[in-house]
Amino acid sequence: MGIPVLILGASGSGKSASMRNFTPDEVGVFNVGSKPLPFKTKLPLFNCSDYSKIIAAMAKSDKKVFVVDDSQFLAVFANFARAKETGYGKFVDMALNEYNLIQFVITKLPDDTIVYFMRHIETDVDGRVHAKTIGKMLDQNLGGLESMFSICLMCNTDGNEHWFETQSDGYTPAKSPIGMWEERKIDNDLRDVTAKIRDYWGI
Numbered sequence: 283m284g285i286p287v288l289i290l291g292a293s294g295s296g297k298s299a300s301m302r303n304f305t306p307d308e309v310g311v312f313n314v315g316s317k318p319l320p321f322k323t324k325l326p327l328f329n330c331s332d333y334s335k336i337i338a339a340m341a342k343s344d345k346k347v348f349v350v351d352d353s354q355f356l357a358v359f360a361n362f363a364r365a366k367e368t369g370y371g372k373f374v375d376m377a378l379n380e381y382n383l384i385q386f387v388i389t390k391l392p393d394d395t396i397v398y399f400m401r402h403i404e405t406d407v408d409g410r411v412h413a414k415t416i417g418k419m420l421d422q423n424l425g426g427l428e429s430m431f432s433i434c435l436m437c438n439t440d441g442n443e444h445w446f447e448t449q450s451d452g453y454t455p456a457k458s459p460i461g462m463w464e465e466r467k468i469d470n471d472l473r474d475v476t477a478k479i480r481d482y483w484g485i
Contacts, residue, residue, distance in 0.1 A: 284391030285479065286384050288428060289400045289446075289472075290413055290455065291437025296444030296470045297400040298351055300437070301325060303473040309347045312336050314355040331359045333379045337386050340397070347476055351400040356380070357416040376416050384430050394485045396476055401427075411436070411454045428455040433462075433479070437470060444470045 291297045301309065302321040309325060316329040330336055333356060340348055350356075357376045364372045387397045402414040413427040428434050436447040436456040447456045448463045462482045468474075479485075 283389065283393050284387040284395040284397060285393075285433075285483075286387045286431055287396060287398045287475075287479070288413065288431040288434040289398050289437065290403050290411070290434060291400075292403055295437035295439050297437050299444065300446070300470040300472045300475075301349055301351075303471055304347070308345075308473070309349060310339070310343055310345045312339070312348065312350045314350065314359075315352055331356055333383050337383060340386070340391060346392075346395050347398075348395070349398045349400065349472070350383075351398075352402060353399040354401045354414045354416075356383075360416075373416065373418075380415075380427070381430075388430075394480070396479060398472060399431075409453055413455070426455065428457075431457075433458050435475070446470050446475070 289297050289300065299320050301311065301319065302323060304323070304325060306323075306325055311319075311325050311327050313319075313327040313329045314331045316331075319325060319327070328336075328339060330339070336350065336356075357380060360372075360376050360379070384399070387395075391397070403411050404414045405411050415427055434455050434457050436454045438445055438447055446468050447454065447466060448458045448468060449466050450456045459482065462478060
């Protein structure tokens with residue numbers, strides 16, 4: 283059973299930058315938006331916005347850490363490609379594709395594999411933050427994309443520092459298992475996060 287981890291934040295909050303301390307042999311990055319990374323380290327990038335190709339690449343790789351950056355663009359690009367279609371069918375397809383990708387990680391990848399899903403956020407009228415999605419199917423049927431993850435870290439910045447929030451303040455979906463982190467605010471370093479997850483679950 284692979285471990286999916288959700289990394290949420292606004293543009294510029296430090297999601298992509300959190301990969302900066304990985305070495306090239308440690309991680310595979312699915313660069314959905316085909317954009318340059320915001321640091322000098324050359325990580326292996328697979329520029330791809332196709333769900334099935336991402337699944338196939340994960341299945342045949344021997345890497346133990348993957349990042350899908352930014353994962354919401356998978357649905358956004360699919361929505362643009364089918365913009366002229368009417369009806370609810372295309373939104374069902376997009377929701378199923380997202381669900382199936384996460385389920386593939388959970389049910390098909392080895393137990394010691396961690397997959398980070400970077401994603402933008404939306405804020406509702408009550409000020410509550412949630413993962414940005416296309417359509418309403420995931421929110422209405424799952425209670426939000428976040429429900430499929432045991433770990434959801436929120437990226438934040440004050441303009442000088444960047445950090446992850448490990449628990450909710452009542453308005454964000456940030457969460458992590460009891461005792462995984464003592465601190466509510468940690469450095470936005472996915473390499474450190476990976477080590478902490480492996481230590482906590484003994485993998």
